[in-house]
Amino acid sequence: MKSNEIKKAGLKYFTIHGYEGASLSQIAEEVGIKKQSIYAHFKGKDDLFLQVLRDAKEADLSSKLEYFSKIDSRNPEKDLYGFLQLVIDLFQKNEQLKFWLRMSFFPPAHLAEAIDKEVFDIEEKVQAILESKFQDWIDAKVIVEEVAKTPTLAFLGIVDSIMLELVYGNDEKRLKDKLEASWTVFWRGISHP
């Protein structure tokens, strides 16, 4: 299907140059067609963008949901650190998470509302799952905390900072250092009385 090739090229250039900086002719050239031909598959630039966005959202969400459904809920140290590894993997394997991150925080102005809705949706779901996991661990006295929301938000903060480090450069060493540092302090912070 040619549509998928176009979406793939769109994902690439939207990620690198942003919505305004990516041009249809550039995207078409990548696929080997003229920019007018894109209109046989999409209504226009906005349509292409929004389809790429929804694909990225779905991929991101389903990867995370799948991970959460697989963990055993008895070993928070392994499960939480594994989630950070998952995020790093997703980021490096496919471009969708990078695209998603960029558009979450710096959306094209005229689509900001539509994008915000999707972002809120995914954020809400992930937070809800994490919070219930933390609650389980608190009940099982595996970690020490009064309210589940505190470690949840702190952990999501680490996820964000790791993603920023991923988008920043490709300083593999610095990423590893930062992950280790954040994780060490975080884990000590929620597991020690």
Add this chain to the structure above:
Amino acid sequence: MKSNEIKKAGLKYFTIHGYEGASLSQIAEEVGIKKQSIYAHFKGKDDLFLQVLRDAKEADLSSKLEYFSKIDSRNPEKDLYGFLQLVIDLFQKNEQLKFWLRMSFFPPAHLAEAIDKEVFDIEEKVQAILESKFQDWIDAKVIVEEVAKTPTLAFLGIVDSIMLELVYGNDEKRLKDKLEASWTVFWRGISHP
């Protein structure tokens, strides 16, 4: 000085729409002149952008340096939390930090190299100062840690995540919650044995 007005308008639109999405006519209109008149003050779009960038960098750096020069180095809990408050203040008072954040992570492709150099410079300096502060606190046995780099990187991670929260929405409540959660876990993580 009209140049400053132009830079101020440039800062605004570069921050909202990014380099490619901001147009000189838009910027000129904000100031009340025609876009061609910008060329009496700047060589072109790149020149304007880079001057805005350097102003933002300088403002960001000097605010942070000033803060570090004022703290007494005996009370890390107050000093570190105060730094997070400073970042939030800077972000909400002037647009420069938001601009700086956007361009650090999603620079226009043809200026990426020049921008990266500035970003690396400021990052390096802040990290060096923080690391030496942490070393002082470790030596004074106010915090518990072996190497200063670990709490430094973990703290910088919190700074990043707070900035992302600031750029995201203006959910004041969520920002407060996240700050409190990250800080609680972090402080417990570096102060408890």
Add this chain to the structure above:
DNA sequence: CTAAATCTAACGAACGTTCGTTAGTTATAC
């Protein structure tokens, strides 16, 4: 089985608009 109709995917050409930029001219300020 063949002929007509429909669908798919691409094309060149052109649309109106906006972009950043340059040149030459006029007004303002010291």
Add this chain to the structure above:
DNA sequence: GTATAACTAACGAACGTTCGTTAGATTTAG
């Protein structure tokens, strides 16, 4: 009276988009 900073006018290039058309495959009808 000279510089500075604004203006008008115009530039080539690129943008997203629409148009009419073509070539080939697939489906439908007689």
